[in-house]
Amino acid sequence: MTPARLSLVTIAAFALAPAALAQAAPENSLAFGFALVPDYDGSADYSLRPAINGSFSFGDVTLDLRGTGLRADLIAGPVAAGPVLNYRFGRSSDVDNPQVAALPETEDAxxxxxxVSVPLNGTVALSADLLADVSGTHDGVLASLSADWRQPVSDRMAVFASASVSAMDANFAQTYYGITAAGAAASGLPAYAPGGGLRDAGLTLGASYDLTDRTTLTAAIGYRRLLGDAADSPIVQAGDRDQMTLRLGLGWAF
Incomplete structure (x- = not known):
């Protein structure tokens, strides 16, 4: 397994509700926990990694830290929108699958x-984001859409769900799912040149419980199914196109 490190989460570190569904609460929060996640995209092996999530308000601006992503909501009101900065971990040679371990490493990006996140009512919001590489690692683009739902079931407990889908361009696909001729010779996997298109679809289910007025315990389980050229990659075929995550976190509001 790979060494423990902050986990990258497409939706959120502990699958908490998006800004558009945030409950009336103190302006700042910080959560720490652990996530059981695949060693790399398409892996059948899992690692337990630390995770962090936070939200900090500065007047009308809210900063949301979600795993390795930082969002700035620049719009006052129910609609949330603004820039995103994301750090994407690469794939190292320190993985359990010997064929994938023999491939050239993928640098962090x-x-x-x-x-943008738009509430449809008090419990449902639609969100979209678009990310482009600025580090020269994959020189690609990734787009995601999600529908998020949150419903209180008691004074202290709420349940939530999120359904998502993402799409990638050919540059992103080649970096994370492609195999060059040199990589094929080193690993024994066939050379593969994927194109762009749908990358995955996923569903997250979870619950949060307020231990005190300012302390919340959150647990979630997530499932992603890799699609299209991502699923057809020999890297994924050597692992698993069905990806699971388990998350547990403790948060404080202040």
Whole structure:
């Protein structure tokens, strides 16, 4: 397994509700926990990694830290929108699958983009984000859409769900799912040149419980199914196109 590190989460570190569904609460929050996640995209092996999530308000501006992503909501009101900065971990040779371990390593990437989250009512919001590589690692683009739902079931407990889908361009696909001739010779996997298109679809289910007025315990389980050229990659075929995550976190509001 890979060494423990902050986990990258497409939706949120502990699958908490988006800004558009945030409950009336103190302006700042910080959560720490652990996530059981695949070693790399398409892996059948899992690692337990630390995770962090936070929200900090500065007047009409709200900063949301979600795993390795930082969002700035620049719009006052129910609609949330603004820039996104994301750090994407690469794939190292320190993985359990010997064929994937023999492939050239993928460097970490820094991505910049924008997001918008629009509430449909008090419990449902639609969100979209677009990320582009600015580090020269994959020189690609990734777009995501999600529908998020949150419903209180008691004074202290709420349940939530999120359904998502993402799409990638050919540059992103080649970096994370492609295999060059040199990589094929080193690993024994066939050479593969994927194109852009749908990357995955996923569903997250979870619950949060207020231990005190300012302390919340959150647990979530997530499922993603890799699609299209991502699923057809020999890297994924050597692992699993069905990806699970388990998350547990403790948060404080202040």
């Amino acid at each position: 820094l991505e910049l983009g924008a997001f």
